[in-house]
Amino acid sequence: MSHKKFLSTPELAEIMGISRIAVFKKIKKGEIKAIKIGRNYAIPVKDILSDKLSKKQEKTIKKAIDKTIKEYGEVLKKLGKNGRD
Numbered sequence: 001m002s003h004k005k006f007l008s009t010p011e012l013a014e015i016m017g018i019s020r021i022a023v024f025k026k027i028k029k030g031e032i033k034a035i036k037i038g039r040n041y042a043i044p045v046k047d048i049l050s051d052k053l054s055k056k057q058e059k060t061i062k063k064a065i066d067k068t069i070k071e072y073g074e075v076l077k078k079l080g081k082n083g084r085d
Helices: 009-016 020-029 053-085
Strands: 006-008 035-037 040-044
Touching: 006 020, 009 020, 009 040, 009 053, 020 035, 020 040
Parallel strands: none
Antiparallel strands: 006 040, 035 040
8 A cells, every 4th residue: 555645747647547737737637636846736635536547547556656655755755845845
């Protein structure tokens, strides 16, 4: 089980099979809830995962989350701290 609570826009774009620009447009329209951290957006996983997703989609999302935490965990922590200053 992943401990990550947020997805990046590129991760969500890959999961949804759309471009990053399309994700940004959906955020601007309010179709996707997101938190702005510096120049980036963090999308709460709890708002993405729902009964509408298949088990395969949920597994794909969790795999992307785990990979991102492994590769960018420290950077994400620093970004989060900068957003609170």
